[in-house]
Amino acid sequence: MSEFDPVIIAFVCNWCTYTAADLAGTSRLTYPPNVRLIRVMCTGMVDPQYVLKAFLEGADGVLVSGCHPGDCHYINGNFKARRRIKLLKEILPRFGFEPQRLRLTWIGASDGVQFAQVMNDLVDQIKTLGPNQAKLEMVI
Ligand code: FES
Numbered sequence: 001m002s003e004f005d006p007v008i009i010a011f012v013c014n015w016c017t018y019t020a021a022d023l024a025g026t027s028r029l030t031y032p033p034n035v036r037l038i039r040v041m042c043t044g045m046v047d048p049q050y051v052l053k054a055f056l057e058g059a060d061g062v063l064v065s066g067c068h069p070g071d072c073h074y075i076n077g078n079f080k081a082r083r084r085i086k087l088l089k090e091i092l093p094r095f096g097f098e099p100q101r102l103r104l105t106w107i108g109a110s111d112g113v114q115f116a117q118v119m120n121d122l123v124d125q126i127k128t129l130g131p132n133q134a135k136l137e138m139v140i
Pocket residue numbers: 013014015016041042043044065066067071072073074077078
């Protein structure tokens with residue numbers, strides 16, 4: 001039996017986490033290739049529908065990551081994201097998804113090391129949870 005290879009969708013803020021991902025790459029830090037980055041201008045523009053669509057179309061995990069509180073380039077976008085993620089975690093079980101599959105982090109532009117650590121940790125956590133049910137139903 002082959003090892004479970006999760007697919008993780010990461011909505012990352014252009015100004016902070018995306019830059020940290022770039023820094024991780026140029027610093028030759030390694031992290032699993034399971035993460036598909038989607039660059040957004042701010043975590044505040046990540047509509048909860050994007051997260052649900054990712055899960056329903058087979059993502060095993062979703063990460064939303066942006067600027068630290070107080071550093072958002074659009075004043076309070078990351079606070080909006082924090083509220084939305086909190087609510088999403090409450091409704092995810094109704095769709096059959098464990099809330100642990102969704103994570104919100106703050107990773108600053110100079111935090112390449114933290115970016116790689118978060119990706120490694122997230123992939124390990126999702127591997128522990130196993131494949132999501134929507135993906136299984138699509139395969140059947
Ligand atoms: S600009 Fe980065 S989270 Fe708002």
